[in-house]
Amino acid sequence: MSESASGVQVVRGEMQPWTDRTTPRPALAALLTDVVPANRRTLILGPHAPQLIESVLAHSSDVTILVRSVADAGQLGEDFGPCLQVIAGALDGLQTEPYDVIIATDGLDRVLGYDSADLSWTERLAALAALAAPDAVVVLGLENEFSLLNLLDSRPADERHGDDEWRPLHDDPTRPVSVEQLRSALPWASEVYADFGSRTFVRADVAATSRPGELATRLAGAALETVDVPLLSPAAEGVDTAARADLLAAIPTGWLAIVGAQPPHDLYTQAATTTLTATQTLTGWDTTTPADATPASVGSLSFDPSVVPATIPSGVSVESVLFRLASAEDVPAFRKLAAELGEWVTTSRVIVRWDDVIYDGDSFAFGVSGWVAEDSVEKEDLLAAAWARFHDRLIGQHRRHPWPPWMLGDDLISAWLGMSGVEAPEQTQATSPDSPPATTEQVACGKEFAAALDAALESTTTKVDVRTALAEAEEAKQELFELKGHVYGLERTLGFRNKAMKTRENRIRELRGQLQRLTTAHERIRGSRTYAVSRVIFHAAQVRKPKVVARKLARRIRKR
Structure with missing residues (x-):
């Protein structure tokens, strides 16, 4: 072992120039805080985010980190100084005394260098076990090759990992691909947590028994929705299907095996800038938030940990029940449930979302969503915000429902609001062709709250997967065909009208010519002497008393 000029120790297998990317994982940091013992000799194996390293340093006084990148090692040495011993090199090049705590949450994929031997996963695990004391606490991560996101990834296998990450273990027959295989491969008894997108960690035994719409399933699906991976189909549908088949623990993005320690909670999930923990009980869940948690604002909304209930009853989400009723076309039951929700919701700061309202068959209860508005x-x-969000998730996921396909948007939301007991406002007379109807004005505020909530949740429901893109392309093709037929009909109508207008134009020209000829003949007749004589005769014929006219003429002649 040698030491560089920057104070970083170097062992065999270091890589330069190189850097391994890491991302913050607040939920994992909270989990490590619960399992890492205090004042123990600790080894952090592989690249880890600075937040994770800080959580370990807060409990241990003697901490060593082994990274294969010399550049990363130098940066860590500058950031943490003498409180962190940094070693650059590969796992097979480290020879030292056993450690009391080994943290390898990044797994065993990025622990070897260019010059290292081609060790399989089990051989790397053996090298890690050689560095652990008999009673050591070991935290080991493992990427799941059978994860739902990996199965639905639309990218070819050769494009999923670029040159910026050197991972030669993508095809290793000794690598575990299930919870049972991971437990069998480890030389110690372990507790395994399912890792959903590094945002939610659920105890594997709890995840295996979770059903669609329950708390663990909802949080797992929400965590997977935030992962930026191009998918063939929506992940939410696969999560619910796996939960029905008792396979929720088999499809996470990875697992986390914990040896020598027992975590106190069954669930760790990231919520805004804090981490919520929950423990399953016979009647539901007991939730806790950090004592120093403070409200975090995202846009017009903020996350307030104080509004999260300390006890959440067991049951499924209202959204799951509504989806089920809509798919079964059970409108009376849907209407009844909507009416009960309208009676339950009251004026509050908490933004209501049907995917986090618990329904046990008799009553409703809030879940772990603590997003609130500034004022009541x-x-x-x-209700408008809840139904607007439900509309986007129902229509956006192309789920079956009993309403006509043309009844979308504000009309459908207004219908659901009416089911909840909210009367529609009176229709107002439009002042211009662009004036929106009263229903649009009614749900506008609710849609703003729903959009703000989606932005706060970092939801990627707007990201189009391949199946949705194909469905939308087929709909666009059908719409284009119908529009072409409509255009053809309009063109024929315009053609017929054009011919009729040309016929009328020719007739008008003929009538104008006849009128001109008749006018000329009439003027010629009026200028003739015959016409003048006829007019005299005409006026003479109008005289009824010739003797009176004769006396008047004689009198006028005498005067002249």
Whole structure:
């Protein structure tokens, strides 16, 4: 082992120039805080985010980190100084005394260098076990090759990992691909957590028994929705299907095996800038938030940990029930549930979302969503926001429903609001052709709250997967065909009208010519002497008393 000029120790297998990317994982940091013992000799194996390193340094006084990148090692040495011993090199090049704690949450994929031997996953695990004391606490991560996102990834296999990450273990027959295989491969008894997008960690035994619409399933699906991976189909549908088949613990993005320690909670999930923990009980879940958690603002909304209930009853989400009723075309039951929701919702700061409202068959309860508005929101606006979000998820996921395909947007949201007991406002007379109807004005505020909530949740539901793109392309093709037929009909109508107008134009020209000829003949007749004589005769014929006329003429002649 040698030491560089920057104070970083170097062992065999270092890589330069190179850097391994890391991302913050607040939920994992909270989990490490619960399992890492205090004042123990600790080894952090592989690249880890600075937040994770800080959480370990807060408990241990003697911490060593091994990274294969010399550039990363130098940066860590500058950031943490003498409180962190940094070693650059490969796992097979490290020879030292056993450690009391080994943290390898990044797994064993990025622990070897260019010059290292081609070790399989089990051989790397053996090298890690050689560095662990008999009673050591080991935290080991493993990427799941059978994860739902990996199965639905639309990219070819050769494009999923670029040159910026050197991972030669993508095809290793000794690599575990299930919870049971991971437990069998480890030389110690372990507790395994399912890692969903590094945002939610659920105990594997709890995840295996979770059903669609329950808390663990909802949080797992929400975590996978935030992962930026081009998919063939929506991940939410696969999560629910796996939960029905008791396979939720088999499809996460990875697993986290914990040896020598027992985490106190069954679930860790990232919520805004804090981490919520929950423990399953016989009647539901007991939730806790950090004592120093403070509200975090995202746009017009903020996450307030104080509004998260300390106890959440068992049950499924209202959204799951509504999806089921809509798919079964059970409109009476849907209407009844909507009416009960309208009676339950009251004026509050908490933004209501049906995917986080618990329904146990008799009553409703809030879930772990603590997003609130600045001021109290009226009941009608909360219902409009909840139904607007439900509309986007129902229509956006192309789920079956009993309403006509042309009844979308504000009309459908207004219908659901009516089911919840919110009367539609009176129709106002439009002042211009662009004036929106009253229904649009009614749900506008609710749609703003729903959009703000989606932005705060970092939801990627707007990202189009391949199946949705194909469905939308087929709909666009059908619409284009119908529009072509409509255009053809309009063209024929315009053609017929054009011919009729030409016929009328020719007839008008003929009538104008006849009129001109008749006018000329009439003027010629009026200028003739015959016409003048006829006019005299005409006026003479109008005289009824010739003797009176004769006396008047004689009198006028005498005067002249």
